[in-house]
Amino acid sequence: MLLEVKNLNAGYGYLQILRDVSLQIDKGEYVGIVGPNGAGKSTTMKTIAGLISPMSGSVVFNGEDITGLSGSAVAKKGISFVSEEMNLFVNMTVQENLYMGAYTIKEKHLKNERLDFVFELFPRLAERRKQLAGTMSGGERKMLAIGRGMMSNPSLMLVDEPSFGLAPQLTTSVFASLDVLIKNGVTILLVEQNVTKTLAVTGRGYVLENGKVGLEGNSADLAENSYVKKVFLGV
Amino acid sequence: MEPTTNDLNMNLFDRVLDRLCLTPIGLAGLILLLILPFIPPFNQEYMLRWLIYCGFVAAMSVGFDLTAGYINIVNFGYMAVAGTGGYTSALLVINAGLSPWIAMLAGGVSSAILGLIIGMISLRLRGIFAACLSWFFGLAVMGLAIKMVWLTRGPLGLRTPRLFETESNFPFYFLIIILVYLTYLVCKWVVRSKMGLAFQAIAQNMDAARTSGIDPVFYRVFNFTMSCAIAGVLGGFYAHFYGILTPDMMHTSKTVEILAVAYIGGRGSLWGGAVVAFPFIFLMEIVRSTLSHLPGLNLVIYALVLILVMIYYPGGFSYFYDTHIRQPKNRALRYFLNGREAKV
Amino acid sequence: MSKHNMSDTLTWLKSAPGLSIVISVVVAVAATIDAGPYLMVNMVVTGGMLALVATGLTLMLGVLNIPMFAHGEYFMIGSLTAYYIFTPISEFILEHPDSWLVTFGPFIAILGALIGGAIAGAISEKLVFGPLRRRSTDNWVMNSFLLTVGLSVLLVNLHQLIFGADFKGIVGYWQGMPISIAGAYISLDRALAFIISAVIVALFYLFMTYTRTGMAIRAVSQDITGAEIVGIDIEKIVLLTISLACALAAVAGGSLLFMYPSYPTVGLEPLYMAWFVVILSGLGNILGAVAGAFMVALLKVITMEYVGAGWDFVVPSALIMLILIFKPSGIFGSDVRGVLDK
Amino acid sequence: MIVLETQNLTKKFGGLTAVNAVSMTINQGDIVGLIGPNGAGKTTFINAISGLNPPTSGMVKMFGKETTGLTPEKMCRLGLSRTFQIPSPFPKMTAIESVMTATIFGNPAGKITDPVAHSREMLEFVEFPMKETVVAEQLNTVQLKRLDLARALASNPRLLFMDELASGLSEGELKDIMRIIDKISKKGISILMIEHIMQLIMAVCNRLLCIQFGTKIAEGPTQEVANDPKVTKAYLGE
C-alpha cells in the first residue's frame, strides 16, 4: 500500500472539518474523491500534504509514518500537491517556477529532463517560459501549477480541482496529461467537482460528505449508485 | 457599520449615552478622569503634568486610529502633522497676536491642509508604501522646521505663550480630558455613519469597493484630512501647554509612541488607545522618573510590552475586552459594560 | 537584428528605470563638471554603503514581508561589535606597529560585525519573528512592522542601558595617506569600505540569482505555501534570510565605524536612507536597490553641494515623494501586485 | 435597445496585446456568453469596460453614453455591476455588511430607504447558503462567489458582468445557478457572462461571443456560434 490514511481528524484552529477519514491507495492507482462544496476534500489533501497538522489519526506513506511532518518534509518523501489556489511564485518566470518544482531534485540534467517532459505536455508553457507567472491568465496558471507539481517526479500526486476555470479543450488536455502520468506509474489522488468526469477517469473513488467518508468503491459502481446519482447529478 | 440604535423603548438616559457614544462604564471612566486631580496622590502638579501627557497621547491615538484602524494606512508622519499644527498656532500667537484658542483651531486647519495633501499624493499607494510616503512627508516637514530657523527658530526652540496664565496644571488637565473625549466622539460619529462602512471597504478590498460604487479618493482624502486636523488642534494644545516647541516633537520616535499606544489599545476601536494611554504612559513616566539613573529603562519596558502585545495579542486591549470581558452572565454588569444593547 | 536592439533600447530609455538612470547619470556628470570630481567620489562611496543597508532591507521586505524598522539597529550592532573588537586591536597596533594586524585587524573587526549581525538576526528570529509568525494569521505586514518598531526601541535603549549613551568611535581603520583620484582625496578607510560593500553586494546578488538557496529565498518571498509544497524548508530559509539581511546591515555599520561612531541611535540615519532607497526603487529587486542607492546618494550629495548642510532630508524625501506619485510601485518595482498591496 | 457597445476595444500590457480591437454589442435582456481559451483576454476585456484596467484604445458606450475609461465607481453608479473570477471579498466584513456597501454606495443617493432589508433581500435572492452574520474570510470559494453576486446585484444594476461564476460547481449546483441567472434576467438585467462550462452556457445564453488571442472570432446566436468550426477548433476541441 502506498498511502494509508487512518481515522484522520483535522481542521482549522478549533474548527474541526474532518472526522475519522480513512483512505487507502495502492501504488499506481488512480483514485478520486468527490463530494459537495465544503465537504473537506481540500482539507483532506492539505492534511496529507503536511500543510495542516492533524488533531489525531495517522498518515502512512510507503510504510513510513508521515503524520504531522511539515509540508516540505512531505514533499521530500515524494508527494506533490497541486493546490486549488495554485500557490505559484508570481514574480518568477514560468521556467523558474517549474525549476522550483524540482527543488528536491539536485541533479541539473534530471531537472532539465523533467522540464522537457512538462513542456511537451503543455506547449503553452513553453511558449511563455519567460513570462512572469503573476501575469498569466487563470487557466494558464492552472497549467503551470500542474506542471510544477510534475517536476519533482513524485510517486504520489494530490491534485485538487485541476479543471477549475479551465476551458473545455484544456480540461480535456489536463485529464489527458494525468492519464499520461498514470501510465508512467505515478499514483494520483484526484479531487474534482465534475463527478461524472471524475468517476469516468478514476478507478476507485471516495464520497466525502460533511467531513466523513460516506461511500467508497469502484468508480464505475459509484457512478451507478442511486444515492450518488440523486445527490450529485441531480437525476 | 454598527447598527444604529433607534430603539424607541430605550429610556432617555440610554438614548443620550448612545448619542454620546458612551457605555455606562465609559461614562464612569470619564467621570473618574474628571475627579482624578482631586484624589491624592494625583493632585500633585507633577503627576498632573504626566496625566496631561497621557491625555495628549490618548487623544492623538484616537485620531491616529481613525486612519490606521479604518482605512488601514499607518500615518507614520502623524507627529510631524501635529507639530505643524503646533508651530502654526504658536507662530500665529507670537507674530499675529492671535488668541491661543483661535490659533489652535488655525493649527488644526493647517494640519488639515497637510492631511489633504498627504491623502492626495498617497492615493495610488497602498499599505506600507502609503505609510512610507507619510513618513517621508513627516521627515520633510520636520526637516523644514529644522532649517527654517528664521521662522521656527529650528532646534533652538520656539517659546510659545501658554493657554492659561497660570502655573497650575489643573486647567490644562481638564482641557485635555475634554479634547480626548471630543476627539473620540467626533471620530465615532463618523465611523458610525455610512462613511465608516466606506472606510472599511476601501481598506479591505480596493477593487471590490470601487466596483461597489465607492469613490476611494474622496473617502481616503477625507479620512486623512480629518485625522490630521485632529492632530493639528492637539499639536496646538501641546505648544501652548509646554510653552516650547522644537522640531524634535515631530520626530518619528514620537509617532512611534502614539502608534504603540494605539495598537496596544486595539486597532479599529478608537477607544482602546485612549483607555490604555492613561495607565500605560503614566506607569512609564513613573519608571522614568524614579529610575532616572537608568535612562532608557522605561523605553525598554515600553518596547517589550509592544513586542509582547504584537506577538501574543495583536488585537490589543480592545480585542481582549471584547472577547473576554464584555459579555458576562450577570445582567446588571452586562448593562454596565455595554449599555442598552440594540436588538438585532 | 540591430534595428530590433535599437528599438528595444529606445523603449527601455522611455521606461521609468531607463529614464531615471539616464537622468541620474546626466545630473551626476553635470554636477561633477560643475563642482569637481570629489562630488562623484562622494556619491559613489556613499552609494556603495547605502546599497549594503538597502539590500538587506529589501530582502526583509521582499522575502519575509517584514517592513523592517529596526534595520538601523543591526547597523548599530555591527558598529558596536566592530568597536569592541577593534579597540583592543588598535591598542595592540600602537605598541606593535609592524604587526600583521595593522592590515588585517580592521578586516577582523568588520568580519566580527558581520558575524555579530548574523547572530543578532538569528536571535531576533528565534525570540521575536518566529513566535509572531507561528501565531499570526492575518495582518502580518502591519503586525511585523510594529514588532520591528518595538524591536528598534528595545535595541536602542538596551544599548543605552548597557553600553551608555556616549559615542564610541575610532580614529580610523587603516593608517596611511589618502588616495587621490583626480584631485579628490579619499581615505583608505573610505575606499576600502566601498570595496567591501561592492564585493558583498555582488556576491549577494549572485547568490540570490543563481544558487538553489537563493532561488528558494525568492520563492518563499512570493508564496510560502507554494514553497512548502515544492519541498523548501521554510523555517531554515527564513532564519537564513533574516541573518543575511541583518548581517548586511551590520557589516555596513562595522565598516563605517570610522565615520559613524557607535551610539544608541546611530542607526536612524542609515535606516531613513535605506528606506528612501527601497521605496524609491521598488520591492524585491536587488539590482534596483543598488541603482536606487546610488540615486539617493546622488540626491544627498547634490543637496549638500547646492542647497546646503542640513537639507539632506528635506530635498531627497520631497523628490522621492514626487517620483512615487507618478510611479507608485517605485522606479524598478514590478507591476505584479505582491502581498504588500494587502 | 442597445445596452452596451464596444468599438475596437484594445488593451495592451507592454508588448502583449491582450484584447485586440474587439467590437460587440449587448441588447436589452440579452444573456451573452463570453467564451474563449484560457488567456484569450476575456477577463481583461471586461476589466477594460468596467474601468478596473482602462483600455489602451477604442471606445465603450453604455446606455447610449460614452463611458470609455470611466472609473469603476462611476460605472457602478451608471448601472454596471460585476463579479470577480478570483473572489474578491471584504475579508473582515460580515456577509450582510459586504452587501450593504453596494446597497448604500452603488445606488444613486436616497433610493434605498432601508439598506439592511434590501441587502438581506439580495442574499436571499442569490440563495446565499450561510448566515448573514458570517465573516467573509470564513467562506469557501463557491460561497464567496455567491456573496460577490449578491453584492453585485445590490446596487440595482442594469447590466451585469459575471466572471466564471460557476467554476467549481457540481452538476447539482449548476441547476441552482441556472435558476438564479434566470431570476436575474427576469428582473430586466442584461448579462455578460464568462464561463467555461458549456452545459451552462448552452442552457442560459441567447448569444455568444468567442475570442481567441484577444481577437473576436465569432459573435451571434448561441447555437450558431457553438457550431462555428472556428470556435470548435479554438475552444471546444473535438
Place this chain on the structure above:
Amino acid sequence: ADKVLPVGVLGPFTGPSAQNGKEFQASVEMAMEAIDYTVGDYTIEVVWVDSQSDPARAASAYAEAVEGKGIQAGVLNWHSSVAVSVMDVAAQYKVPHMFGFGASEVVNEKWQADPEKYSYWGGKGWPVPAKLEGNYIECINEVIANGTWTPKKKLAAIYGEDTDWGRSAGGAYKEALLASGWEIYSEEYFPITQTDFYPLLSKFKSAGVELLAGTSTAAPSLTAFVKQYAEVGNKGVLIASGLGWIGDWYKMTGPGSDYVLDSIPQLTTPEAKQWAKDVKAKYGFNPSPSSGGLSYDGIRMFIKILNRAYEVYGKLDKETIHNIMVDEVNTGKLTYSKADGAIIMNEYKYTPETMPDMVVGPEAYFFPILQYKAGKGHIIFPEDWKQKDFEMK
C-alpha cells in the same frame, strides 16, 4: 542633619553631548563627596535633570524636577538653546539656577530684557562668544602679519552646529573676519548629531577656502569634522572651537587634529592636575578643563553660595539662595577664585555691568588659543602665555 535640600543638576546626560554630561556628573559627585553632601544641617540631594540636548525636553524635565522632586536650586547646563528655554521655567517656579554654560547672545539678550524676572537665572558659566571667540581671528591676523602664514586669498568659511551656540559663535567669527578683510565663502550649520562631512568639506576645498572657523558642542560631530578635514586634503587653517571640550578627543581624531586651533583653559596648578588624575582614576576618562574643570569650579562655587546662604539666613531654600545670588554674587561681593581652590580660572566674578556674564580677562576668566600637535595642545596666544609659535602644515 535631617533637613534635605534637593538640588537639580542640569546636563546632557544622554544624547549627542552625553560625554559632557559624564564630565558634569563626575565633577558634581566629586565636589559633593568632598563635603559629604552636607551644608550646615542640610543634606544635599542631587537630582539629575537630563536635557538630552533638546530645549523642549530639557524644559519639561526641569519643570518635572521642580514639581516632582521639589528642587530648590539648580546648577550647570551645557547648551545655550537649553538655557533659553529653561530660563523661563526657572523664572516661572522662582528656582535660582547658577552657572549654566549656555553662552550665546540670545541668553544675554533675553536676560537683559527682563533682569528682574530672570534674576533666577544666575551668573552664567561661560561668556558670550564675542568676548572670547574673536581671539582666534586676532591670533590668525597676527600670524599673517608676522609672515608665518600667507594665505593665497583671504577666503574663509564658517561652520557650526545648528544651535544658538553654533550660530552665535559663527556670528562672532564672521564679524571678526569681515573686520579684518576676509571674505566669507559660506556659513553652514548642521544638526548636532551629524558625523558625515565629506561632501561639505570637499566643497570647501574645491572653493579654495583658506580658513575654516567653527564650533560644535557635540564631540562626535566635531571630532569627525576634524578628522575628515584632514582626509579630504584641505590645506588651510582649521579652527575647531570645542574640540578639547571632552578630554579624550585625541582618541577620536588621531593625527587629523594636528595643526588645528582650539581655545581651552589649561590645568596649571597642582590642585588642578591632582583633580584630573583623580577623575581619571575614579571614572576612567581624562576630563576636559572646559567641561569637567569648569563644571567642577561651578559646583564648588555653588556650594560656597549655599554655605553663605546658610550662614546669613540659617536656612536653605529657593528664596534664601536666590537672595544671596542677587545680593552677593551678581554684585561681585561673593567671588570664587584660586584662593578658594578654583582649578581652572583665576577668578569667577560677576558685576552688575557684565551680568549675566562674568568678568572676562586674563586675570579673571580667559581662554588661551592652542594649536594641537600629536594630541597635545600648545598655547600660541596671548603673547604672555605663549608656549610655542603658530605652525603651518
